[in-house]
Amino acid sequence: MKLSKCLGTNKAQAQRDWPAAYASLGAERTRRYDPMELIKIVTPDGDEMRRAMDIFPASELTYDPLANAEQPTADAWEQALEITRRRALRRQHKQLSSSWEAQIRMVRPYLPRGVSPEKMQPQHIRQMMLAMEGDGQSDSTISTRMATLSGVFTSLIKSGLHPDLLNPCSRVDYVSRVQRSHLTATEDHYRQMLSSDIKNDPLLLRIVFLGVRVGEAIHGRVEGDTFVIEPIDGWSPKNKSSIRTIPIPAFLRNSIVDCNADAFGNVFRKAREDEQLVPHSFRHGFVQLARQLHCNPLVIEAVLGHRLPTAMMEVYGSGYAVGTMREEMQKIWQRLDKMLVKT
Known part of the structure; x- marks a missing residue:
């Protein structure tokens, strides 16, 4: 040891x-x-x-006690992955994202030797998690990769190939505490941060008024009265649903962001009064404000870049118009303006 x-x-x-x-x-x-x-x-x-x-x-x-162990059943795993790809294409009418493929590539080296998908047990999942942790991977990274692997087992079950299989990931607590419960920003949080030393930081204002993720706020670009989030060299949105064009308030149309996520995280932590508050809290706060103001939930889902609840909504048409999004977002912007007046 x-x-x-x-x-x-x-x-x-x-x-x-x-x-x-x-x-x-x-x-x-x-x-x-x-x-x-x-x-x-x-x-x-x-x-x-x-x-x-x-x-x-x-x-x-x-001496390596595992040297003579049987290698992973590569064909069985490749078959499982192909079943997952075909199922996604059949259900969603599109290929799995490049980020899914990347997660699978990162998971495969940790698969236990000589264990095919249908023989996986919760203890194997736990061993994989410990190995990832030993390699310095964060809790959120491990959670994401285990969730990706869990989807493969679900596909094997739903495809009918292994209908009696019990998903081993569902019997292991792999979701990190951070992923389970991001703090939702309250009105007090909005007032405190929007009167702090970074109240005019364009990155903070994009996160607060657009409900975008930090990476989207950094790499998105302003085009007229809209904010465009799409892949660029060296960065891509979380998934295909995250590629979108949304309205932007007039006062942010000339905003320029010139810092990275780490630098912003440092100044954010210094400015906050609540240690549990993180930039993503304002994305949750955006949703909370939308509920309070009775905004159309499907439009807000589109604004946030979430996958719409049915395949039909993604197959037919081209999403919600920017004007429709603006009508709902203006309700939130007006509430935020009132908070600033009270500050």
Whole structure:
């Protein structure tokens, strides 16, 4: 365990990497390791023992208990992914997004060896999550990737190929607390931030008045009286539904954003009074204001870039007109203006 922690990886990988790492430490090794510290190892015969690090035989240091394990059933997984793609095309009349394909590419290296999709168990999902965590992936990243994998199992069940399969992801708590509950901005939050040192920051104002995500506020562009969110070099919206054109208030039509998300996050944290408040809170607040003002919920969904509730609404027509969106958004803008007057 000590060896694994020092090398920042799992036990088997640590045993493989240790000789080279140990040699490279040189004079510093006495500071990092206690040469006589006893740690647990697994011998080629499967026995566990505790040995001093300096007297490891080379065969023990290089032994990988997983070396002879069967490789993942690649064909079975590829079939499962293809079923998922075909199901999405049949139900949504469009291909799965490039972001879905990217998430799957990142998940595949963590699939357990020799375990086909129908044999996956909750403990396998848990092992994958721990491995991702060990590689430094954030809770939200792990949650997104597990949700993507969960969709593959759902497709296997719904396709009839494995109707009796129990989705192993549904039996593991993989959603991070941050994803479960973003704080919704209240009127007090709006007043506090819109009277703070960053009250004139165009990035904050775009987030507040348009209900957009931080990345969209940074990379979207103003065209006349509209705000266009579409893929550009080095960045793309969250999904296809997020590609949209929405109205923008007159006072933001000349706004220019010249900072990145990290820089904005730093100034935002310094300006806020509530430590739970995050930029995304104002996206939730935008929805809350829309409910209070009885805005058309489907129009607001389109403004936010959410997928519309039925396939028919996405197949027929070309979405809501900018003028229709403006009518609903003006109700929210007027409420925000009243908040500023009271500040």
